Amino acid sequence: VKNLDSLRFREIDPTHYAEAYAFNLLHELSFREASGDDAPDSESERVKNTANILIKLTNGERKYYCLAVFEGENMIAIHFLNRQELDRQPACHIHGLFVHPEYRGIGIATRLKAMGEEWARAMGCAFMDSHVRTTNERMLAINEKLGYTIARYNLRKSL
Numbered sequence: 001v002k003n004l005d006s007l008r009f010r011e012i013d014p015t016h017y018a019e020a021y022a023f024n025l026l027h028e029l030s031f032r033e034a035s036g037d038d039a040p041d042s043e044s045e046r047v048k049n050t051a052n053i054l055i056k057l058t059n060g061e062r063k064y065y066c067l068a069v070f071e072g073e074n075m076i077a078i079h080f081l082n083r084q085e086l087d088r089q090p091a092c093h094i095h096g097l098f099v100h101p102e103y104r105g106i107g108i109a110t111r112l113k114a115m116g117e118e119w120a121r122a123m124g125c126a127f128m129d130s131h132v133r134t135t136n137e138r139m140l141a142i143n144e145k146l147g148y149t150i151a152r153y154n155l156r157k158s159l
């Protein structure tokens with residue numbers, strides 16, 4: 001049984017390329033699992049996306065927060081946040097949240113979201129903002145438990 005106490009929760013180190021690369025990979029998996037998209041990124045896309053993350057973390061703006069969870073050397077979960085203005089207010093948008101399947105159900109996402117909120121509050125954000133697919137019942141349940149309410153609907157029609 002995996003235990004929260006044996007894990008380390010911290011921001012990734014932008015001087016450590018392998019950490020940024022692993023962070024991007026887990027972010028890609030989050031997007032693919034949540035959207036049901038089986039197509040992996042190519043190696044060149046991964047390198048490009050990793051470089052983009054590193055630029056965001058080192059440009060001095062402090063607009064991005066890349067939290068990761070480690071068991072020993074292995075990164076097993078990520079949470080990716082971004083400060084931005086929404087509805088004319090300072091807000092914190094959630095880009096990604098992913099927990100390795102073997103580590104689910106023990107409270108990792110809940111703790112990551114608490115840490116993300118703490119950062120957003122410290123940075124002066126007025127609210128958190130997140131997009132979740134209607135089919136992602138687990139993520140909807142977590143958000144509801146943490147006090148999120150529906151702010152808008154994203155309407156689609158097949159053509």
Ligand SMILES: CC(C)(COP(=O)(O)OP(=O)(O)OC[C@H]1O[C@@H](n2cnc3c(N)ncnc32)[C@H](O)[C@@H]1OP(=O)(O)O)[C@@H](O)C(=O)NCCC(=O)NCCS
Binds near residue numbers: 029105109138145
């Ligand atoms: C969604 C996800 C991040 C949850 O991570 P997690 O660390 O397992 O979540 P937690 O252990 O903190 O669980 C929090 C809540 O989720 C719900 N939950 C967790 N496991 C569940 C399960 N197997 N079935 C149903 N609900 C579950 C419960 O509401 C739980 O609250 P509780 O502990 O008070 O019962 C993880 O499943 C994941 O990475 N999914 C794929 C990527 C994804 O969908 N990301 C979000 C895109 S918006």
